Amino acid sequence: MAARAWxxxxxxxxxxxxxxxxxxxxxxxxxxxxxxxxPRGAGxxxxxxxxxxxxLRIAEAAGGRCVAVTLAPEEATELLRDALACGADAVLRxxxxxxxxxxxxxxxxxxxxxxxxxxxxxxxxxxVLTGDHSADRGTGSTPAFLAAELDCxxxxxxxxxxxxDGELRALRRLDRGRRERLAIPLxxxxxxxxxxxxxxxxxxxxxxxxxxxxxPVVAGTVEAEPVTAHAARPxxxxxKELPAPRExxxxxxxxxxxxxxxxxxxxxxxxxxxxxEAADELLDYLRGKGYL
Amino acid sequence: xxxxxGPASTAVIVDQPRxxxxxxxxxxxxxxxxxxxxxLARAGHSVALLERGPFPGAKNVYGGVVxxxxxxxxxxxxxxxxxxxxxxxxxxxxxxxxxxxxxxxxRSQNWGSAPYxxxxxxRAEFDEWLAGHAQKAGAVLVPxxxxxxxxxxxxxxxxxxxxxxxxxxxxxxxxxACDGVNSFLAKQAGLVPGDQAAHTTLxxxxxxxxxxxxxxxxxxxxxxxxxxxxxxxxxxxxPGGGFLYTNAETLSVGLVLxxxxxxxxxxxxxxxxxxxxxxxxxxxxVRGAELVEYSAxxxxxxxxDTMPRLVGDGLLVAGDAxxxxxxxxxxxxxxxxxxxxxxxxxxxxxxxxxxxxxxxLREYKRLLxxxxxxxxxxxxxxxxxxxxxxxxxxxxxxxxxxxVEGMFTVENPRPKPGVRKLLRASAxxxxxxxxxxxxxxxxxxxxxx
Numbered sequence: 001m002a003a004r005a006w007x008x009x010x011x012x013x014x015x016x017x018x019x020x021x022x023x024x025x026x027x028x029x030x031x032x033x034x035x036x037x038x039p040r041g042a043g044x045x046x047x048x049x050x051x052x053x054x055x056l057r058i059a060e061a062a063g064g065r066c067v068a069v070t071l072a073p074e075e076a077t078e079l080l081r082d083a084l085a086c087g088a089d090a091v092l093r094x095x096x097x098x099x100x101x102x103x104x105x106x107x108x109x110x111x112x113x114x115x116x117x118x119x120x121x122x123x124x125x126x127x128v129l130t131g132d133h134s135a136d137r138g139t140g141s142t143p144a145f146l147a148a149e150l151d152c153x154x155x156x157x158x159x160x161x162x163x164x165d166g167e168l169r170a171l172r173r174l175d176r177g178r179r180e181r182l183a184i185p186l187x188x189x190x191x192x193x194x195x196x197x198x199x200x201x202x203x204x205x206x207x208x209x210x211x212x213x214x215x216p217v218v219a220g221t222v223e224a225e226p227v228t229a230h231a232a233r234p235x236x237x238x239x240k241e242l243p244a245p246r247e248x249x250x251x252x253x254x255x256x257x258x259x260x261x262x263x264x265x266x267x268x269x270x271x272x273x274x275x276x277e278a279a280d281e282l283l284d285y286l287r288g289k290g291y292l
Numbered sequence: 293x294x295x296x297x298g299p300a301s302t303a304v305i306v307d308q309p310r311x312x313x314x315x316x317x318x319x320x321x322x323x324x325x326x327x328x329x330x331x332l333a334r335a336g337h338s339v340a341l342l343e344r345g346p347f348p349g350a351k352n353v354y355g356g357v358v359x360x361x362x363x364x365x366x367x368x369x370x371x372x373x374x375x376x377x378x379x380x381x382x383x384x385x386x387x388x389x390x391x392x393x394x395x396x397x398x399r400s401q402n403w404g405s406a407p408y409x410x411x412x413x414x415r416a417e418f419d420e421w422l423a424g425h426a427q428k429a430g431a432v433l434v435p436x437x438x439x440x441x442x443x444x445x446x447x448x449x450x451x452x453x454x455x456x457x458x459x460x461x462x463x464x465x466x467x468x469a470c471d472g473v474n475s476f477l478a479k480q481a482g483l484v485p486g487d488q489a490a491h492t493t494l495x496x497x498x499x500x501x502x503x504x505x506x507x508x509x510x511x512x513x514x515x516x517x518x519x520x521x522x523x524x525x526x527x528x529x530x531p532g533g534g535f536l537y538t539n540a541e542t543l544s545v546g547l548v549l550x551x552x553x554x555x556x557x558x559x560x561x562x563x564x565x566x567x568x569x570x571x572x573x574x575x576x577x578v579r580g581a582e583l584v585e586y587s588a589x590x591x592x593x594x595x596x597d598t599m600p601r602l603v604g605d606g607l608l609v610a611g612d613a614x615x616x617x618x619x620x621x622x623x624x625x626x627x628x629x630x631x632x633x634x635x636x637x638x639x640x641x642x643x644x645x646x647x648x649x650x651x652x653l654r655e656y657k658r659l660l661x662x663x664x665x666x667x668x669x670x671x672x673x674x675x676x677x678x679x680x681x682x683x684x685x686x687x688x689x690x691x692x693x694x695x696v697e698g699m700f701t702v703e704n705p706r707p708k709p710g711v712r713k714l715l716r717a718s719a720x721x722x723x724x725x726x727x728x729x730x731x732x733x734x735x736x737x738x739x740x741x
Contacts, residue, residue: 211432
């Protein structure tokens with residue numbers, strides 16, 4: 001698809017970088033399943049840090065503004081100060097009270113709250129960037145929901161992102177080492193993987209300025225309730241019950257149990273660039289397996 | 293290239309800044325640094341508190357007791373708000389030899405209520421709490437920032453630091469180096485004397501998780517009471533000692549090992565710690581615990597005689613950077629000395645800034661001498677030498693255990709031997725002459741008396 005010119009009709013390109021405040025080193029008790037989290041060790045994921053660097057570079061190249069936004073409790077203020085120190089033009093914290101750490105896990109509700117806050121406080125964004133959250137135990141659904149909320153295109157799994165000659169181009173990682181080149185129409189929501197570049201080190205003067213900067217906070221509303229866990233317990237899958245093999249010979253009993261010599265349909269590799277063809281393949285497969 | 297701190301780095305020569313960025317820069321947001329920043333900010337001076345970790349305490353390795361009396365002066369009623377694991381109400385000194393041990397056990401419930409005596413704490417929480425006070429008073433905390441070099445004028449006056457951030461020079465009228473043991477800033481200022489390795493030890497520590505109830509039962513404590521055990525004779529002949537402290541739901545067990553002795557032994561510190569944990573006196577205490585952390589850190593244990601010069605031109609040195617760690621056998625204290633030295637450094641700097649005369653920084657040394665900080669170190673200046681001596685480390689633990697075993701082994705129908713006879717036999721067995729014993733007793737009496 002041909003890319004639309006950068007920010008057509010927009011006088012002041014706005015690049016919004018969404019940072020998820022997350023404790024990447026949270027400990028899960030193997031017996032009780034309880035999660036022990038330490039807010040001091042929490043911050044953006046590497047993917048989010050990459051997204052911020054992309055955002056800063058694109059905003060610089062396009063002569064626009066880069067604004068870092070998070071939906072997080074007050075403890076996440078440090079994350080926004082760091083973004084300011086790195087060069088973000090502004091920051092915004094969307095506060096949900098009372099804070100429930102499971103709120104960001106609800107992609108649809110998070111996207112709605114973020115879209116409402118961005119539109120109300122910052123205006124229509126030209127580009128929204130975020131880290132690929134799935135790698136950090138997020139649901140990965142927020143960018144898709146956000147694209148729907150903002151009525152714009154979406155690209156995910158990006159390992160390279162560049163802006164030149166009024167076009168936003170990206171490289172997307174596909175399975176089995178393949179890469180896909182994209183020309184992304186704008187406005188768009190793009191989620192990036194932690195690859196290719198690192199967040200710049202903030203200078204001392206900007207770090208000092210960020211230490212005392214006011215951090216704007218806007219109240220957000222998460223309409224849908226996040227998934228509620230009524231009880232947490234360790235994963236103990238039930239043992240699969242198998243009928244005892246009838247064979248008397250131990251070898252045959254073993255073969256029966258393992259199914260080692262049973263005839264199977266060999267795996268089939270399907271390569272197609274056509275989405276409709278790919279969808280048909282999937283549907284045929286599901287029909288063949290009796291799911292449809 | 294990014295600036296890095298290192299032993300080979302040297303100060304940067306700059307012009308005298310017309311208008312410094314801050315009145316004072318405190319390097320290191322540990323107990324000393326935060327105490328100094330708190331005093332300066334309270335006095336109305338602008339102060340930057342640089343911290344290399346992402347938050348104060350993030351880089352800390354510690355498992356010990358914070359004695360809070362000095363905090364009375366710094367933060368009244370500190371015990372109502374300080375993050376505490378357990379209040380130490382039981383104190384043991386244990387001498388180990390082979391599979392034997394002799395313990396002096398003291399308990400006081402007076403230490404379990406206000407104003408308390410000492411507490412175990414997690415330094416990540418403690419340091420953040422103290423730095424928070426400094427910030428509330430007006431200090432500007434700058435995390436994830438390493439001070440790599442001093443900025444000094446041609447005349448030698450220190451006027452700031454260079455950090456590892458781009459455009460990272462920061463100027464101030466006074467710099468307070470609280471950058472920990474092996475302080476590169478104190479070295480760059482030429483304040484550190486001689487061979488540091490000779491009087492530096494390596495502390496290694498395991499944090500072991502146990503249920504609170506199990507800790508209560510094993511250590512004979514309840515509610516939020518805790519135990520402090522200091523050990524001698526558990527280091528396989530390497531100069532040093534051991535420790536075990538109770539936290540709410542973890543134990544801190546570790547060793548302090550002389551660097552030279554450790555290097556000469558060819559042993560790994562974790563092996564020696566594993567042997568300590570297998571000792572019949574320690575094993576029942578740590579049995580079944582889950583290892584949640586292993587860490588190591590250098591400790592300046594040389595005492596008064598190995599301290600750097602504490603005052604430079606525009607520079608004060610406090611905390612571990614100033615070797616403010618009291619390793620005197622029965623007393624093993626560091627945080628209270630760091631707090632005290634930092635507090636007095638902050639006060640001296642504040643006075644000098646108010647007077648507009650940096651000669652006033654010399655007041656720091658006087659404040660330390662007139663307080664417990666240098667008074668205790670001066671009085672106990674011979675203690676590290678005595679405690680880390682070959683006899684104390686390798687011979688006396690066995691001698692003591694032999695003596696006590698002889699006293700309490702009942703060998704009827706033989707009559708009980710006299711203590712003097714037992715002492716003579718034990719001393720002979722361990723190659724200690726009575727003259728050496730008397731000399732060490734006298735040194736001990738002079739040191740601790």
